[in-house]
Every structure is written in C-alpha cells, then in structure tokens.
Amino acid sequence: MEEIAVGLIGFGTIGSGVVQILKENQSIIEARTGFRINLKKIADLDIDSDRGVAFDGSILTNDAYEILRDPEISIVIELIGGYEPARTFIIEAFRNGKSVVTANKALIAENGLEIFKVAMENSVDVAFEAAVAGGIPILRSFREGLVANRFDKILAILNGTCNFILSEMTHNPGADFHQALKKAQELGYAEADPTLDIEGVDSAHKLSIVLALTHGIHAPVKNIHVEGITGIEAFDLLMAREFSYRIKLLAIIIRHGAKVEVRLHPTMLPETHPLAQVDGVFNSIFLRGDMVGDQMFYGRGAGREPTASAVIGDVIELIRSKKIGNSCRVPPLGYYPGPLESMDSVLDMNEVVTNYYLRIHAMDRPGVLSRISGIMANHNISIHSVVQKRRNSSGSGSIPVVFITHSAREADILQARKEIGSLEVVSGSATIIRIEDESLD
Amino acid sequence: MEEIAVGLIGFGTIGSGVVQILKENQSIIEARTGFRINLKKIADLDIDSDRGVAFDGSILTNDAYEILRDPEISIVIELIGGYEPARTFIIEAFRNGKSVVTANKALIAENGLEIFKVAMENSVDVAFEAAVAGGIPILRSFREGLVANRFDKILAILNGTCNFILSEMTHNPGADFHQALKKAQELGYAEADPTLDIEGVDSAHKLSIVLALTHGIHAPVKNIHVEGITGIEAFDLLMAREFSYRIKLLAIIIRHGAKVEVRLHPTMLPETHPLAQVDGVFNSIFLRGDMVGDQMFYGRGAGREPTASAVIGDVIELIRSKKIGNSCRVPPLGYYPGPLESMDSVLDMNEVVTNYYLRIHAMDRPGVLSRISGIMANHNISIHSVVQKRRNSSGSGSIPVVFITHSAREADILQARKEIGSLEVVSGSATIIRIEDESLD
Numbered sequence: 001m002e003e004i005a006v007g008l009i010g011f012g013t014i015g016s017g018v019v020q021i022l023k024e025n026q027s028i029i030e031a032r033t034g035f036r037i038n039l040k041k042i043a044d045l046d047i048d049s050d051r052g053v054a055f056d057g058s059i060l061t062n063d064a065y066e067i068l069r070d071p072e073i074s075i076v077i078e079l080i081g082g083y084e085p086a087r088t089f090i091i092e093a094f095r096n097g098k099s100v101v102t103a104n105k106a107l108i109a110e111n112g113l114e115i116f117k118v119a120m121e122n123s124v125d126v127a128f129e130a131a132v133a134g135g136i137p138i139l140r141s142f143r144e145g146l147v148a149n150r151f152d153k154i155l156a157i158l159n160g161t162c163n164f165i166l167s168e169m170t171h172n173p174g175a176d177f178h179q180a181l182k183k184a185q186e187l188g189y190a191e192a193d194p195t196l197d198i199e200g201v202d203s204a205h206k207l208s209i210v211l212a213l214t215h216g217i218h219a220p221v222k223n224i225h226v227e228g229i230t231g232i233e234a235f236d237l238l239m240a241r242e243f244s245y246r247i248k249l250l251a252i253i254i255r256h257g258a259k260v261e262v263r264l265h266p267t268m269l270p271e272t273h274p275l276a277q278v279d280g281v282f283n284s285i286f287l288r289g290d291m292v293g294d295q296m297f298y299g300r301g302a303g304r305e306p307t308a309s310a311v312i313g314d315v316i317e318l319i320r321s322k323k324i325g326n327s328c329r330v331p332p333l334g335y336y337p338g339p340l341e342s343m344d345s346v347l348d349m350n351e352v353v354t355n356y357y358l359r360i361h362a363m364d365r366p367g368v369l370s371r372i373s374g375i376m377a378n379h380n381i382s383i384h385s386v387v388q389k390r391r392n393s394s395g396s397g398s399i400p401v402v403f404i405t406h407s408a409r410e411a412d413i414l415q416a417r418k419e420i421g422s423l424e425v426v427s428g429s430a431t432i433i434r435i436e437d438e439s440l441d
Numbered sequence: 442m443e444e445i446a447v448g449l450i451g452f453g454t455i456g457s458g459v460v461q462i463l464k465e466n467q468s469i470i471e472a473r474t475g476f477r478i479n480l481k482k483i484a485d486l487d488i489d490s491d492r493g494v495a496f497d498g499s500i501l502t503n504d505a506y507e508i509l510r511d512p513e514i515s516i517v518i519e520l521i522g523g524y525e526p527a528r529t530f531i532i533e534a535f536r537n538g539k540s541v542v543t544a545n546k547a548l549i550a551e552n553g554l555e556i557f558k559v560a561m562e563n564s565v566d567v568a569f570e571a572a573v574a575g576g577i578p579i580l581r582s583f584r585e586g587l588v589a590n591r592f593d594k595i596l597a598i599l600n601g602t603c604n605f606i607l608s609e610m611t612h613n614p615g616a617d618f619h620q621a622l623k624k625a626q627e628l629g630y631a632e633a634d635p636t637l638d639i640e641g642v643d644s645a646h647k648l649s650i651v652l653a654l655t656h657g658i659h660a661p662v663k664n665i666h667v668e669g670i671t672g673i674e675a676f677d678l679l680m681a682r683e684f685s686y687r688i689k690l691l692a693i694i695i696r697h698g699a700k701v702e703v704r705l706h707p708t709m710l711p712e713t714h715p716l717a718q719v720d721g722v723f724n725s726i727f728l729r730g731d732m733v734g735d736q737m738f739y740g741r742g743a744g745r746e747p748t749a750s751a752v753i754g755d756v757i758e759l760i761r762s763k764k765i766g767n768s769c770r771v772p773p774l775g776y777y778p779g780p781l782e783s784m785d786s787v788l789d790m791n792e793v794v795t796n797y798y799l800r801i802h803a804m805d806r807p808g809v810l811s812r813i814s815g816i817m818a819n820h821n822i823s824i825h826s827v828v829q830k831r832r833n834s835s836g837s838g839s840i841p842v843v844f845i846t847h848s849a850r851e852a853d854i855l856q857a858r859k860e861i862g863s864l865e866v867v868s869g870s871a872t873i874i875r876i877e878d879e880s881l882d
Binding site for chain 1: 458462465466469470472473474570575576577578581582585586587588589590591657715718730731732733734735736737738739740741744746747749750751753754757758762
C-alpha cells in the first residue's frame with residue numbers, strides 16, 4: 001500500500017489526538033482511501049511530557065525544520081496556534097513544496113490573504129476545516145456541497161466555552177456569569193485565562209473565516225463588531241425566559257442586496273429556533289441558502305478527538321487531490337480565486353436594523369418611564385414591550401426596566417442609550433442585547 | 442473565463458431547478474469557482490411543456506444521444522430517475538469519457554457496483570449527493586470531512602413525505618394515517634401513488650447508499666429489513682406521547698464490533714432526542730463518530746431547488762477535480778476503493794437486540810394480561826411498562842394493551858408475537874414499533 005509521509009508541528013492536545021486517531025483508525029482510513037498515512041516526524045519544544053498516546057519516541061524532535069526540510073514529507077500539520085512562529089513555519093513549508101493542514105483560526109482570519117497567496121505561488125494548498133466548529137465539516141459544506149447557493153443568513157454558535165456558560169446561566173436561574181465561568185473552568189471547558197473566549201475574539205476569528213468562504217469578504221476581527229458575554233447578568237436570562245427567548249453568543253451574517261451585516265454578540269433567539277436548543281459545549285451553524293432553504297449543522301466544536309478528526313479529514317483531502325496531479329487545487333481550499341471584496345461589502349454597524357432588548361436601571365419615581373420612552377420616540381424607536389415589575393428591595397432606589405423594541409437602527413439605539421444614560425434618574429448605561437426573531441417587526 | 446459544457450438528461454422538476462440555479466446564481470458560481478458552466482443541451486422526451494424557467498429553447502432535444510455523443514460535453518447530469526434507460530445512458534456517458542452527476546437513488550443503491558466499476562474502467566467519475574437527503578451535504582461529509590471516523594451509530598430521517606405524515610399525526614392527536622396522507626397529497630408532499638415513500642422503499646435506497654459510504658457494505662434493498670408507516674395508528678401516536686416519545690421513520694445503522702445492524706422502520710425516540718424535533722418535510726441525519734462524537738445535520742431533503750443545489754455542487758466538484766488532471770479521482774466519489782463487504786457485515790435481523798413497543802388487542806377479561814406476559818417471560822422478554830387503561834367503548838370486547846420491553850432479541854419478540862396472536866383472547870397480530878432510547882436497558 002502506498003505510504004504518504006506527513007509531519008506534525010505542535011504536539012499538544014490536538015496533536016495527541018491526531019496521533020491517537022492515526023493509530024486507532026488506521027485500518028478504517030486505509031480501507032476508505034487506499035493509502036497509508038505515515039506520521040514520520042513530530043516537532044515540539046517539549047519532547048519529554050507524556051501525552052497519553054503510544055508512539056515511536058524516535059520520531060519526536062524539537063526542531064520544526066527537520067520536518068519543513070524533509071523532502072519525503074509532502075504534508076505538514078501545524079498545530080502550535082498563534083501567529084508566530086506558526087506563520088513562518090507555514091510559509092517555509094509552502095516554499096519547500098509542502099501543503100499544510102492547520103487548525104489555526106487566528107492566523108487564517110488575520111493573515112489568510114498572505115497565506116493563500118504564498119500557497120498559490122508555490123502550487124501547494126492549505127486546509128483548515130479544524131479552525132471552525134471543530135469536528136463539524138462546515139467549511140467543506142460551504143465551499144463544496146452548498147457552493148451553488150447565495151447565503152442569505154448565517155447564525156452560528158462557534159464557541160463552546162461561551163455556550164456552556166450561557167447554558168448554565170439559563171438552566172440554573174439566578175446563577176451569575178462568574179459562577180458559571182468557574183464551573184466551566186473546573187470542568188476543563190474554559191481556560192485559566194478565558195479572555196479570548198468570553199470576550200468573543202475566538203468566535204470572531206471563526207466568523208471572519210466563514211465570511212470569507214461564503215461572501216468573498218476578507219474582514220480582520222478589528223473590522224467586525226464584536227461583543228463577548230461578560231455583560232450578561234442572571235437577570236437578563238430570567239427576562240429572556242419570560243419572553244420565551246434564549247441567549248446565545250451568535251456569529252451573524254445577514255445579506256441585504258450587496259451589503260452584508262456581520263456581527264458577533266450575545267443574541268436573544270426564540271426558544272423554538274433550532275439553535276436555541278443547542279446547549280453545553282456544542283457548536284451549531286444555522287444557514288439559509290437561497291436554494292437549499294434552512295439547514296442546521298450540530299456537533300462538538302472543540303476538544304481533542306473532534307478537532308483531530310477534522311485535521312485528518314483535511315490531510316486525506318490533500319492527499320486525494322495530490323494523487324490526481326501534483327499541482328495546486330484550483331481554486332485553493334481557501335478563499336475565492338478572484339480578489340476578495342469583489343462582490344459584497346460589509347454594512348456599517350450603525351446602519352444595522354434589528355430588534356433590541358434594553359435593560360435600564362432607573363429610579364422608581366413617577367414620570368421616569370415617560371422620559372425614557374420619550375427619548376426613544378425622538379429617535380424613531382418604537383417599543384414592543386416593557387417590563388417593570390420588580391420593586392427595588394436593596395434600597396438603592398433604582399429598579400431594572402426592560403424594553404423590547406420593534407425594528408430600530410443601531411445608530412438610533414446608541415444615541416438613545418446615551419441620552420437615557422445622562423438622565424439623573426437613570427444609573428449607568430443601558431445593557432443592549434440584540435434579538436433575532438423573525439416574528440417581530 | 443473558461444467554459445465547461447455540460448448536458449442535462451431529464452427536464453422535470455429537478456432539471457428545471459438546475460436550469461434556474463445556473464441562471465440565477467451564475468455570477469456567484471463564477472466568482473467562487475473561476476469558471477463558467479455552460480448548459481449546452483437538455484434532453485427530454487417532452488420538449489413542449491412549459492417548465493416555468495427561461496432558457497434558450499434551441500438547446501432542447503428529445504434525443505439523449507445528442508448529449509452522450511457530444512465531444513464538447515464533459516459532464517452529463519442524469520435526472521430521469523428509475524433503472525432504465527437511466528442505467529444505459531450513464532454507462533454510455535462513461536464509455537464516451539464523460540463523468541456523471543445523478544440524483545438516482547434507486548439506481549445507485551441497486552446497481553452501484555456496476556456503475557462504479559464501469560466509471561473506473563473509463564477513468565471517469567460519478568457523483569450523487571442529491572440522491573440522499575436532497576440539499577444536505579451529508580454524503581460528502583461522510584466521505585471527506587468525517588472520513589477519519591468509525592461510525593458507531595447513524596439514525597436518519599430520509600423521507601420528507603413520511604416525516605410530514607407522522608408529524609401531522611403527532612400534532613393533531615387522533616388524526617389517522619389516511620387523513621394525514623391526504624393532506625400531504627393536497628400540499629404536494631406526497632405523490633398520487635405514494636407507495637414507494639410510505640412503504641419505506643425510497644428511504645431504504647438512501648439507507649443502502651449511506652451504508653456503502655460509511656461501512657463499505659453493499660446491501661440491495663431486498664437484503665435490508667424495511668417497514669413503512671402504513672401500520673401506524675393514531676392510538677400509537679397517543680401512546681408515544683404518553684411515554685414522552687415521538688415516532689419517526691428511521692434509517693438505522695448501529696455498529697457492534699464487526700457486525701452492523703441495518704434496519705428501516707417506524708421508531709419511537711425520546712422527545713428530547715435531536716431528531717424528535719425534526720418536523721414536516723425536513724430530513725435529518727444524526728450520527729455518532731468514534732472521534733467526533735454526536736453530530737446532526739438538518740435541512741430540506743427533497744424539492745426542486747434543494748435537490749438541484751446538490752446536483753450543481755456535484756457538477757462543480759467534478760469540474761474542480763477534472764481541472765487538476767483528466768483522470769478519475771482516486772478513490773472515486775462513490776464507494777470504497779477496495780472490495781466491498783471487506784470490513785463489516787450485516788447482523789441478521791433476528792439477532793438484533795433493542796427495546797420494543799407492542800400493541801396487542803385483547804379481550805378485557807381476567808387472566809389475559811397474565812397469559813400474555815407469561816408468553817413474553819417464556820421468551821426472555823422482560824417488561825418495562827404496561828398500559829391498559831381504556832375501557833372498550835365499541836362493544837367488540839377487545840381493548841388495546843401496550844407493552845414497553847427491556848432489551849429483547851428480535852427473534853424472541855417475533856416468536857412471542859406469534860404465540861400471543863394465537864391466543865383466543867387476542868385479536869389480530871401485535872403491532873411492533875421498535876424503540877431507540879439509550880436510557881432504557
């Protein structure tokens with residue numbers, strides 16, 4: 001049986017999963033593909049720790065260039081993450097005629113244009129299914145199975161840590177963010193420093209990649225409206241329940257003609273929406289194609305084996321295409337063949353029109369509701385529902401008032417929030433949670 | 442821009458969808474792929490009817506061989522369905538060096554071995570994503586994204602007509618099968634002769650294809666245990682609700698070592714199972730991979746645009762692989778490269794062990810329950826629940842008694858059913874609905 005030599009750079013959690021799958025499922029992979037994947041070398045700075053998988057220790061090196069310069073190795077798996085030295089290693093692999101499989105969402109999202117350009121110049125390829133939604137084959141579906149569709153709407157839960165925390169807060173009424181985060185850390189679902197997850201940066205990297213594949217738009221995270229989940233309070237989950245909503249951190253891409261809304265923030269969804277039932281560390285992608293209609297994909301978006309499964313799927317795909325001809329796949333597994341930003345452009349966040357939940361802490365005095373709703377009316381914000389039912393028990397004199405709006409413009413909402421916040425009867429700035437509910441107008 | 446000439450044989454509903462998508466989404470497809478798909482000829486016996494799509498009438502012919510022998514056409518789309526002349530046309534396309542895209546589930550399921558053999562002999566390819574679950578890219582996911590997984594469990598809703606009927610019966614308590622079928626026909630979700638759908642044959646063809654792709658086993662429908670939904674009564678839906686179950690027509694593949702359970706029948710599922718919420722004409726595939734864990738795919742499994750979307754996705758995939766090298770993809774898009782039935786084999790249906798719902802119509806007399814449960818005990822069938830609460834009001838003297846069993850062997854259940862049916866206090870044969878509930882033992 002033909003053997004294909006591959007090298008692995010980065011022997012952490014996912015790297016160990018790659019070793020495990022290649023060993024445990026070797027016979028399945030050989031039967032399905034007709035070739036054998038020979039993991040010839042593994043490079044990592046740490047060549048001593050026990051990874052809990054059996055492998056031939058002699059293939060381990062602390063020098064990535066032993067892989068990058070090995071003429072027998074045709075595919076390099078990059079699993080060190082981050083920008084450098086990952087970027088340098090990947091470019092070096094390309095220059096040596098090797099294709100690359102990576103799970104590096106940050107690098108692809110921020111440096112994708114460079115990565116794909118150098119890959120094409122060297123007639124090699126790069127595959128990165130593992131960068132988005134772990135084991136769910138969603139990038140391949142966008143790129144291949146659904147390629148004939150215009151994507152009118154994509155709503156996606158792309159970070160298991162945030163989804164776990166929000167699920168905990170949903171199902172344990174009164175549990176606050178810090179309690180839920182602590183539980184996630186105890187269970188290994190959140191890192192000691194959870195910033196990249198809870199602030200939405202990890203999800204935004206994935207959103208950026210999905211945007212490129214589905215709309216041909218390259219948008220670094222700094223150009224995307226990103227909000228994490230740290231501002232969500234137990235009270236918001238209680239209110240969501242009262243309106244039959246769930247709160248999810250959603251990556252959102254909605255098309256309006258040639259303009260595309262792109263945003264990442266906590267979102268209220270009707271509890272009957274397919275995404276509303278996705279709990280715990282699971283990821284899910286809901287999409288509306290102009291031809292296929294509504295679809296949903298659901299699965300584990302992180303973790304050792306699911307992510308390694310996607311990595312090996314990509315390795316096999318690269319081998320299959322290399323076996324046909326030793327040239328770059330046309331177009332590359334990555335972005336569009338033509339210049340990006342050619343078809344669509346991102347709608348200014350200020351121009352987004354959607355429904356809003358506003359939580360305002362106001363003094364419990366006559367006339368307050370009138371002043372707040374007056375400001376909203378001045379900014380063309382029409383109110384769908386108001387809830388003000390809890391009498392203050394803390395003695396501070398302020399109570400939460402919650403508004404659900406009809407469709408309103410983001411810029412109007414922000415201006416109204418500013419004016420409301422400056423009222424002496426209001427304390428602090430209103431909390432805004434956008435709502436994705438097609439039954440509202 | 443490079444043009445690729447394709448020909449379409451079969452200008453019915455899905456064929457019209459192909460013409461529509463190629464027209465409406467031409468610019469999207471060109472931007473994403475870098476080439477233009479030129480639908481050069483359409484063949485159909487009916488060249489007069491209005492299909493509701495605009496196209497150049499001069500490309501229409503009633504002679505399929507104008508496409509099959511056109512040297513400029515490199516890809517043939519076969520959408521006439523059925524065995525002949527579809528099989529002959531496909532083989533002729535292969536012999537003329539053309540690859541084929543088809544939605545023909547019956548032909549692939551029953552004649553797949555021949556089709557793939559001739560394709561390989563002629564170094565061409567055949568793609569058939571549209572044959573299973575319409576617009577959901579599930580075959581591609583099995584073959585590529587999830588290729589590193591052993592598939593331990595697959596449960597799938599693959600027929601929208603049956604799912605619509607069962608959903609109607611679920612949400613309109615008391616509605617019987619014939620009322621629900623009539624509604625499906627009125628809405629265009631069931632054909633005038635619905636036999637292939639409601640008897641499970643359509644689902645079984647799809648199950649056969651999924652089995653080949655996931656386990657390397659070629660099983661024609663005659664070798665698969667197939668039951669349709671015509672035996673399901675309104676009473677069964679009421680009972681399902683009482684046990685917090687839903688009834689779905691499920692294609693089931695469950696692995697036990699090197700043996701695989703393969704069956705297609707109405708199945709009770711806990712209402713908390715992700716598939717239980719899939720209502721109406723939607724399809725859905727739940728899978729458990731040894732590495733990715735649980736995943737679910739959901740979308741429209743039939744209809745003009747969703748199915749045509751899958752057809753065009755396949756056309757593009759074939760063009761992409763042809764552009765790399767004009768040889769057969771290795772392995773073909775179809776089955777395994779090696780001999781089928783090499784790895785796994787199908788478990789004898791008699792040896793299947795699962796949980797059962799039995800509905801027995803018995804006389805309301807002392808001792809009847811004891812005699813029935815005695816027969817079950819003799820066959821090692823342990824009873825989990827019994828419900829006998831409706832007094833007969835029709836005066837016939839028989840009332841339905843429902844049993845839920847612990848895990849039992851199919852052969853034992855069938856033998857017990859036979860013996861119970863021969864009791865003079867029992868009328869008719871027991872209705873069996875198998876249960877897929879991991880919380881039962």
